[in-house]
Amino acid sequence: MAYSIQETQNELIEEFGLFDDWADKYEYLIDLGKKLPSLSEAFKTEENVIKGCQSRVWLHAEKQGDHLVFEADSEAVIVKGLISMLIRVLSNHTAEEIMKADLYFIDQIGMSQHLAQTRSNGLLSMVKQMKNYALAFSAK
Amino acid sequence: MMTLDIHKIRQDFPVLDQRVNGSPLIYFDNAATTQKPSVVMEALSHYYKTDNANIHRGLHTLAERATAAYELTRTKIKEFIHAPSSDQIIFTAGTTGSINLVAQTFGRANFSKGDKILISNLEHHSNIVPWQMIAEEKGAIIEVIPVDDRGVLDLEAYRNLLDSRVKLVAVNHVSNAIGTINPIAEMIQLAHAHGAKVLIDGAQSIAHLDVDVQKLDIDFFAFSAHKLFGPTGLGVLYGKRELLDSMPPYQGGGEMIKEVSFEGTTYNELPYKFEAGTPNIADVIAFSAAIDYVNGFSKEALFQQELALLAYATEQLSVIPGLRIVGTAADKIAVISFVIDGLHPQDIGVLLDKFGIAIRTGHHCVQPLMKRYGLVGTCRASFAFYNTFEEIDLFVKALGRTINMLQ
Numbered sequence: 001m002a003y004s005i006q007e008t009q010n011e012l013i014e015e016f017g018l019f020d021d022w023a024d025k026y027e028y029l030i031d032l033g034k035k036l037p038s039l040s041e042a043f044k045t046e047e048n049v050i051k052g053c054q055s056r057v058w059l060h061a062e063k064q065g066d067h068l069v070f071e072a073d074s075e076a077v078i079v080k081g082l083i084s085m086l087i088r089v090l091s092n093h094t095a096e097e098i099m100k101a102d103l104y105f106i107d108q109i110g111m112s113q114h115l116a117q118t119r120s121n122g123l124l125s126m127v128k129q130m131k132n133y134a135l136a137f138s139a140k
Numbered sequence: 141m142m143t144l145d146i147h148k149i150r151q152d153f154p155v156l157d158q159r160v161n162g163s164p165l166i167y168f169d170n171a172a173t174t175q176k177p178s179v180v181m182e183a184l185s186h187y188y189k190t191d192n193a194n195i196h197r198g199l200h201t202l203a204e205r206a207t208a209a210y211e212l213t214r215t216k217i218k219e220f221i222h223a224p225s226s227d228q229i230i231f232t233a234g235t236t237g238s239i240n241l242v243a244q245t246f247g248r249a250n251f252s253k254g255d256k257i258l259i260s261n262l263e264h265h266s267n268i269v270p271w272q273m274i275a276e277e278k279g280a281i282i283e284v285i286p287v288d289d290r291g292v293l294d295l296e297a298y299r300n301l302l303d304s305r306v307k308l309v310a311v312n313h314v315s316n317a318i319g320t321i322n323p324i325a326e327m328i329q330l331a332h333a334h335g336a337k338v339l340i341d342g343a344q345s346i347a348h349l350d351v352d353v354q355k356l357d358i359d360f361f362a363f364s365a366h367k368l369f370g371p372t373g374l375g376v377l378y379g380k381r382e383l384l385d386s387m388p389p390y391q392g393g394g395e396m397i398k399e400v401s402f403e404g405t406t407y408n409e410l411p412y413k414f415e416a417g418t419p420n421i422a423d424v425i426a427f428s429a430a431i432d433y434v435n436g437f438s439k440e441a442l443f444q445q446e447l448a449l450l451a452y453a454t455e456q457l458s459v460i461p462g463l464r465i466v467g468t469a470a471d472k473i474a475v476i477s478f479v480i481d482g483l484h485p486q487d488i489g490v491l492l493d494k495f496g497i498a499i500r501t502g503h504h505c506v507q508p509l510m511k512r513y514g515l516v517g518t519c520r521a522s523f524a525f526y527n528t529f530e531e532i533d534l535f536v537k538a539l540g541r542t543i544n545m546l547q
């Protein structure tokens with residue numbers, strides 16, 4: 001049985017709860033980033049680039065059955081770590097689940113700074129883009 | 141040389157005294173904007189508390205006080221850049237505003253098809269895009285003075301680009317991304333010898349170098365108050381009188397007119413011709429305090445302090461394996477741009493922030509320069525006189541830890 005979006009978020013919150021200083025948290029995040037498989041070059045297209053990031057970020061979405069599967073990549077490893085968590089939470093769910101998802105884990109693991117609306121930061125655009133894909137797929 | 145009491149100076153900048161993410165703030169993003177001394181904040185609040193009024197229009201006491209304070213700043217700027225007269229000092233919204241003003245007035249009146257505008261490979265987008273916009277409209281051509289691997293402009297190439305079709309040379313005095321101080325005196329002479337006018341983007345030089353617009357024979361000089369310890373959203377355009385006089389007005393509105401009727405309007409004289417509408421009165425007045433503050437020191441002493449920081453940081457950073465400094469001109473202000481093999485600048489910036497250290501990462505609004513060096517961006521530490529050697533030590537240590545975490 002696959003995890004629900006909520007369950008995965010709670011799991012992440014628990015994992016991050018183990019760290020008591022920021023450095024451990026970021027080391028974990030960097031590790032997640034390094035472990036996320038690279039996106040195949042064929043998907044690193046201009047179309048898949050998320051605007052508004054200081055580093056280039058690519059997001060590719062594919063429908064598998066009634067689920068949406070995300071793959072993504074970035075030149076910056078911390079962003080890649082954040083992406084890796086988003087994928088873990090949102091990928092492989094229905095469009096409706098993704099559209100409805102309230103991503104409270106970001107705040108709870110102390111990463112809400114990365115959702116800030118500075119132009120250098122892509123997480124917000126990333127979440128938006130994932131939800132846009134969900135919207136587009138559900139409309140089809 | 142006068143020695144500076146940095147400890148005492150730091151107390152003038154309240155923002156510096158805080159912890160960020162649990163560590164004392166180290167502010168190394170002075171090229172983006174400088175911090176403000178208390179006297180600037182006090183002047184701003186004093187104005188709103190005691191003198192707030194619209195200027196030039198009212199004849200009541202508050203309006204007179206506000207007008208006098210506003211015009212006093214103009215006089216101080218005139219003295220600061222050694223302009224011949226204060227009516228050649230025009231208030232704008234910033235360097236960007238000043239450059240756009242020149243592009244839309246001087247450019248509109250003087251560029252025709254096939255004319256050339258020379259800019260350099262070091263320019264900030266603010267000194268590129270306004271020229272592209274007017275060039276496209278007028279059919280003028282933009283040509284670029286190349287830069288070498290050190291970040292020094294190629295003067296030989298510049299000489300070759302200069303011909304009678306060049307109407308304007310628009311270059312920065314100092315590069316924001318890599319700190320190069322450009323040889324503007326020589327560049328201006330060469331341009332004038334070919335009949336071209338010169339706009340100097342002084343955003344990055346105004347806080348560090350002595351600027352004498354008359355000695356340098358500058359036609360247009362643009363800078364932002366916020367990079368000179370003053371308020372944001374305020375800038376200055378200096379221009380030679382005959383140029384400003386001959387230029388059409390920029391924006392239309394109140395203040396800039398002499399008489400308005402539906403049949404036609406006559407325009408006000410300098411500088412008001414270019415200051416339509418109620419200006420940024422409060423910030424102009426507060427800017428006065430910033431200028432007084434800087435004038436309280438020897439500019440040379442401040443700059444020597446910054447150069448000492450630059451030399452020390454350059455030496456400390458150079459020994460970090462895989463670190464490469466981008467921009468190694470002999471003449472630089474205290475800006476160090478660097479990249480580290482295999483690491484993305486953004487990751488470095490995010491982690492340094494966790495150590496309470498503010499640097500800038502990214503393309504620094506100079507994408508063509510980044511392209512020239514084949515980079516997506518750099519990390520940039522930029523110092524002001526209130527920075528310390530201890531801060532550099534802490535920065536280098538934090539950078540070492542950052543690299544370890546990322547590798």
Ligand SMILES: Cc1ncc(COP(=O)(O)O)c(C=O)c1O
Pocket residue numbers: 171172233234235236237264266267312314315316341343344364366375
């Ligand atoms: C060289 C240079 N030119 C122009 C600007 C634009 O200044 P402002 O944003 O204050 O208009 C900057 C600011 O970063 C700069 O460094």
